[in-house]
């Protein structure tokens with residue numbers, strides 16, 4: 001059966017799931033949405049940890065054209081002057097300094113209070129139609145991010161048009177602006193389950209950091225006061241509020257919380273997980289975004305939703321997260337619907353893995369996939385979660 005997402009998955013038609021077991025890997029080595037580099041190393045690290053052979057073993061045909069070439073796109077669009085791109089990133093030494101300081105505030109705030117190494121990013125960032133006289137707060141590196149994420153959007157749209165499962169490997173959570181917008185267009189009734197410690201629902205006006213990785217949900221939902229330069233390809237509101245459910249939230253900024261409370265987005269915080277248990281929370285979230293239980297679904301998984309005990313290799317860790325089993329359960333339930341069409345795995349930062357910091361190599365457990373190289377705990381968890389979302393269960397190692 002040919003894949004024709006638009007006509008086949010219209011408003012009223014029940015979606016029967018992808019017709020074939022083809023997964024398209026979109027390597028989005030992109031970390032411009034935050035002030036720390038390293039998340040851009042994740043796609044390569046996930047591949048090195050054996051992602052493709054493990055997916056093949058599970059019964060999937062893997063299409064991986066390699067990482068998107070962001071630099072080429074920047075140059076094409078005349079943004080070459082912004083290269084090298086790491087000018088707004090803080091150093092790993094500064095990150096360690098923040099950790100040693102006791103981490104009373106998040107890294108972005110700490111870096112700001114301790115003389116950020118990078119500029120405000122405001123230069124040349126004027127929003128569309130805005131005069132510089134009363135310039136609104138500017139997303140750090142805004143136009144460059146818009147340009148880069150358009151490439152993600154295009155690649156995900158292509159994967160969806162081919163009827164393939166769109167697996168986006170971040171990168172920071174910025175990439176979801178590209179992937180989710182593309183999938184919402186390909187699958188009009190798309191329900192999005194967003195697993196995260198943070199809501200990423202700040203607008204440029206509410207954001208304490210002006211980092212875009214804290215904003216993609218707000219942008220998709222249409223909450224930005226104005227369209228920032230470079231984002232013409234993103235239709236604000238492309239994701240209806242009621243089609244979004246969060247699980248795992250525990251670090252929300254005050255004005256961000258106000259926006260969420262006033263919206264129709266479905267929020268399941270860690271407290272809901274405590275109260276109802278993960279089984280019930282997943283059921284409620286799926287019911288909320290897809291009341292008929294017959295529409296296409298997307299999983300946007302930020303590894304910082306997981307407790308730092310299990311996922312230490314990420315930039316914005318927050319205590320009190322999902323356990324190893326809870327996060328796997330979520331991924332497994334998504335696979336069991338048979339209607340998952342895409343997944344983002346974001347915010348894995350191999351540079352922050354304990355093994356890289358001198359803590360010794362992560363040890364393999366006896367029952368782990370021998371084909372997966374044991375690079376580091378968070379990278380390995382990332383591979384495992386992708387496998388769970390694509391059908392691996394305790395009783396079945398083939399998607400059936």
Ligand SMILES: NC(=[NH2+])NCCC[C@H](N)C(=O)O
Pocket residue numbers: 108172173174198200202207208209210211213214215251252253302304316347
């Ligand atoms: N994708 C992430 N890790 N987001 C963290 C966002 C942190 C904070 N709420 C901010 O807006 O900056």
